[in-house]
Amino acid sequence: MMELARRTRTEKIIGKAGCEKLALSTVAICGLGGVGSYVVEALARAGVGHFILIDFDTVSISNINRQIEATTETVGQAKTIALKQRIAAINPEASVAICSERLTAKNISKLVFAETPDFLVDAIDDVPAKISLLAQAKTGQVPVISVMGTGNKLHPEQLEIADICKTEVCPLARKVRKALKAQGITKGIPVVYSKEIPVHKEKKAGETKEEDRAPGSISFVPGAAGLIAAGFVVRSLLKID
Numbered sequence: 001m002m003e004l005a006r007r008t009r010t011e012k013i014i015g016k017a018g019c020e021k022l023a024l025s026t027v028a029i030c031g032l033g034g035v036g037s038y039v040v041e042a043l044a045r046a047g048v049g050h051f052i053l054i055d056f057d058t059v060s061i062s063n064i065n066r067q068i069e070a071t072t073e074t075v076g077q078a079k080t081i082a083l084k085q086r087i088a089a090i091n092p093e094a095s096v097a098i099c100s101e102r103l104t105a106k107n108i109s110k111l112v113f114a115e116t117p118d119f120l121v122d123a124i125d126d127v128p129a130k131i132s133l134l135a136q137a138k139t140g141q142v143p144v145i146s147v148m149g150t151g152n153k154l155h156p157e158q159l160e161i162a163d164i165c166k167t168e169v170c171p172l173a174r175k176v177r178k179a180l181k182a183q184g185i186t187k188g189i190p191v192v193y194s195k196e197i198p199v200h201k202e203k204k205a206g207e208t209k210e211e212d213r214a215p216g217s218i219s220f221v222p223g224a225a226g227l228i229a230a231g232f233v234v235r236s237l238l239k240i241d
Contacts, residue, residue, distance in 0.1 A: 006091065007047050018238050019047050023093075025237050028052035028117040030103060030133060032079040034066035034222025035147045035229070036123035040083050041068050042230035044090045051087060051094060052117055055079045056102035066219050105132040113140060119233050122146040123226065127172070131179040138185050145232050146191045147225050148173040151215025152198035156224035161232055164189040169197065190232065192225045 007019045014022075027048050029036050032055035040053065059077050063070035069082035080098035087094050099111050105128055112120070113136060120142050124130050130146070137144040146164070149172035164180065165187040167173035173193045180189070199216065235241070 022047040023049035025118045026050035027119045029121045030054045031123035035226040037068040038223040038226025039230045044087045051096045053080045054099045103129045120144040148193035150222040150225045153196045153221045155196045158194045158196040169195045
């Protein structure tokens with residue numbers, strides 16, 4: 001009875017069959033940061049029944065400004081575990097498999113595609129791993145959506161979905177597009193990206209090189225990108241235009 005009540009409002013918009021389809025679907029989310037955590041949140045609330053969560057990192061205090069699993073109580077906890085617990089609090093009937101390893105070109109096949117998900121969300125920052133993940137999804141015909149750069153941006157309304165071949169402005173999209181083209185993949189991968197010119201990041205005195213390389217971020221842009229990606233996943237699983 002509680003499960004039926006939980007999905008009452010969702011059923012009004014996608015129907016009983018749609019809810020049942022989502023409950024039977026498996027979605028793998030690679031990268032559980034500002035983007036990926038909101039993908040997980042939205043899919044859990046939409047009623048997706050099976051998750052594969054992949055991220056090697058733990059929650060740090062600097063994540064609190066933009067990652068939904070990050071709170072003062074979860075600092076130091078593995079992001080996979082924190083989000084598994086969050087899913088359980090939203091939908092106890094959902095099953096969640098976790099992998100707390102760093103994705104590389106060498107282990108992606110084993111960690112992501114050993115059990116083929118119904119849909120894959122790429123929300124990782126590591127460029128070589130991102131390219132390998134997308135290439136393997138494309139050649140293996142696994143439905144995928146990828147999210148490009150959301151750092152140093154302040155306008156979520158400039159986010160949109162496009163084929164990788166039609167992206168512009170975004171530096172990360174440019175790198176990914178070029179690398180995929182070198183592998184013979186020129187189109188057929190939908191991405192969430194922004195045409196916004198990145199905001200200049202103010203450098204702080206005493207920053208390490210690693211801290212200097214990290215982009216600025218804020219709560220509403222990565223989260224918005226994650227919600228857009230989640231919407232695409234749900235519509236695709238249900239075959240809704």
